[in-house]
Amino acid sequence: MARSLDLNKLKNRKSQVKMSTEESLKDVTPFKWPKEVLDGAKRVEITDITSRDDGKAGVKIKYV
Amino acid sequence: MCKVGDIILIDHYIDHGTAIGRHSFIVVSDKNGEIEGCSYDWVCNVLSSFKNKSQKAHKMSYPGNYEIKNIDTVTNPDDGKDGFVKADQLYYFNKAKIQYRVIGYVRQEVMNELLEFIESGDFPIIDITDNL
Numbered sequence: 001m002a003r004s005l006d007l008n009k010l011k012n013r014k015s016q017v018k019m020s021t022e023e024s025l026k027d028v029t030p031f032k033w034p035k036e037v038l039d040g041a042k043r044v045e046i047t048d049i050t051s052r053d054d055g056k057a058g059v060k061i062k063y064v
Numbered sequence: 065m066c067k068v069g070d071i072i073l074i075d076h077y078i079d080h081g082t083a084i085g086r087h088s089f090i091v092v093s094d095k096n097g098e099i100e101g102c103s104y105d106w107v108c109n110v111l112s113s114f115k116n117k118s119q120k121a122h123k124m125s126y127p128g129n130y131e132i133k134n135i136d137t138v139t140n141p142d143d144g145k146d147g148f149v150k151a152d153q154l155y156y157f158n159k160a161k162i163q164y165r166v167i168g169y170v171r172q173e174v175m176n177e178l179l180e181f182i183e184s185g186d187f188p189i190i191d192i193t194d195n196l
Contacts, residue, residue, distance in 0.1 A: 002069040002175045005092040005107060005154075009183040020081025023194050 037063060066159075066166050068094055069175040071111060071139055075163040077155070078194035088112070090132075090149060090170055092179060102196035104156040109182075113145040120146075128152025128187040130178055132170065139168030151182045155192045162195065 036042040042063040050057045066072060070091045077084055089108035096105045111132065114120040123129050130151040134144055170178065182189075 002067070002172050003179065004068050004095050005179050006183055007093065007097070007107070010154075010189050013187075013189045020194065023078060023081050 106157040113147040136174040
């Protein structure tokens with residue numbers, strides 16, 4: 001059975017990750033900010049509400 | 065089950081942002097890993113056939129290309145042509161996200177030479193993660 005390529009041996013070789021902008025952004029949903037925010041009348045306050053008990057991630061967004 | 069050295073046909077894949085139809089690849093690693101935050105379970109190189117002598121000379125002028133003779137492979141179907149591997153371009157795949165079939169393999173001695181060529185070659189390595 002053939003061995004696998006040793007990727008550790010390639011670490012010091014010049015390397016670049018090729019991904020197009022289109023591909024990078026394909027699963028990104030732009031945030032629909034309300035008009036007051038876009039106008040600058042209100043600002044966005046984001047609070048991390050990740051639960052320390054069950055590990056569920058989340059944020060609370062408030063317009064102030 | 066697919067393993068290192070197998071030649072696979074992938075139905076659709078993305079290459080530098082462009083959708084490409086069916087093409088053959090050689091599996092060079094079947095170890096799970098993560099790159100740029102994305103999980104992968106295969107690393108492959110593109111395997112192409114030479115179209116003619118002048119194209120062969122052109123392709124083999126690139127230091128990252130490695131010649132694979134037809135007798136170095138066992139495939140079905142077999143186009144009877146010699147070809148080359150783009151050894152400097154590593155495609156990272158997640159098996160669950162692609163459609164593929166195994167059509168053959170590279171003989172083990174040649175496969176080991178190819179891995180040695182990639183690992184010790186004097187050319188930059190390009191990681192292609194579009195397909196993760």
